[in-house]
Amino acid sequence: MQIIDYKYLHGTDTLPGYIAIPELIRDRPATPQFIELAGLDIELTEPTAFIYIAGTQIDQAESGLNKGTGVYFPAIKSATPYVAHQWASTFKNIELLVSMEVVNGTCASSIHAVYRAHEIIMDPLNTAKHVIIIGHERITQDTIRLFKELGIKITCGDGFVYMKLGMGFIISKPRWCWAYNPNPFVFTRETLDKLIPEYKVGYVKLHGTGTQSNNDAEWGLEILATPIRYKSKIGHTQGISALLETCLVLDNPNIRGRILVVANGLGGYYGSFTLTKPNART
Secondary structure, three states, rough: OOOEEEEEOOOOEEOOOOOOOOOOOOOHHHHHHHHHHHHOOOOOOOOOOEEOOOOOOOOOOOOOOOOOOOOOOOOOHHHHHHHHHHOOOOEEEEHHHEEEEEOOOHHHHHHHHHHHHHHHHOOOOOOOOOEEEEEOOOOOHHHHHHHHHHHOOEEOOOEEEEEEEEOOOOEEEEEEOOOOOOOOOOHHHHHHHHOOOOOOOEEEEEEOOOOHHHHHOOOOHOOEEEEEHHHHHOOHHHHHHHHHHHHHHHHOOOOOOEEEEEEOOOOOOEEEEEEEOOOOOO
16 A cells, blocks of 8 residues: 555653643543644545544443543543544545544554555455545543553553555555454464564564563564664554554654564454555655
8 A cells, every 4th residue: 555645743741651742631622632733634535435543442331430520521522433523524525535434453453444444445346545544542541540450561652643545555465363362461472473474574663562571472573673662752652553653664764675563452453564665755
């Protein structure tokens, strides 16, 4: 697939437990703020599909009551299809939007989005010529509490990513996989080694959470080629992390050639795609 356009934001302020985008107001709905901060001006010119990266969807049957700031938020505004609709409503020539879907493969959701984009673009029965992928993540105290309760020592991060894809060869070989493990947070090296391609790559953009279990699981990938990690700089941006970090690779003029992008997430989801790096934008 060809990368037609992309844009991203990430945190710059280091706070307890996460790296924040300073402009975000924590006790107000996130989506309208991201729409304003991103400043996208998307005008559809051909039939287009839209994929929203949700990261983790909360099962309504399992979710508790919101006991927080005392500020009332309509429950519908936390539903991922509603959030996706808010983004889609900003597109010009909306009549050319032929489909909208939400992916929620936890921290590997970006890989799932790219995989689905590839399926859509390569499907001869699908009318979409382009696929737009958008996702955003604003870290909340619930996110930080989740990792603390699990004893997972990572720094989270706010972020936003947008990418428009079409037919081409910049992104290729997307893989979307699942593996069972009794512990839904742990991957084995044997599992992640299945992402090692038969062809040579110059770099591997690791999931790179920095935890010992993830380091062990990604060891075979790390020694495959020059490793790239970003989470120590921008935090773990959850479901959008792989695509946001791909944008950072694209804007780094020192990284060229073939890059394997990998990610894994809660529940056994994992995958990869290969990025063939064009010249950096000027």
